[in-house]
Amino acid sequence: MRLQYPSDIKIILVPCTGKIDVLHILHAFEKGADGVYAVGCMEGDCHYNSGNLRARKRVEQAQKILDTIGIGGERAQMYNLSSSEGPRFAQYAVEMEERIRKLGPNPIKLAKKKAA
DSSP: OOOOOOTTOOOOOOSOGGGOOHHHHHHHHHTTOSOEEEEEOOTTOBTTBSHHHHHHHHHHHHHHHHHHTTSOGGGEEEEEOOTTOHHHHHHHHHHHHHHHHHHOSOHHHHHHHHHO
16 A cells, blocks of 8 residues: 655654653754654553553653753654554644644744754
């Protein structure tokens, strides 16, 4: 099955979303990402027991930090899918792109351009 999703999405594979740390998310924004989303196993169906639950908590922590520093927590999201839901993955990619387009570019990226 060939899925159509926005070409500006960069996929980073990890063995489990539980390996994603708040610092990884924040670092992506520091480097200029306009949005970050994690896609993990269905809740209660994690191969590593509770990795997806840890990931959700970390994404929520990142959202709070992003809100506090003025970037906007809605730029970071967590989704849960089973491996058979490829079309839904593409749908989430489109939803995130639309959300980010409405929010505009990452304020950090804009500040770096002004400083240069």
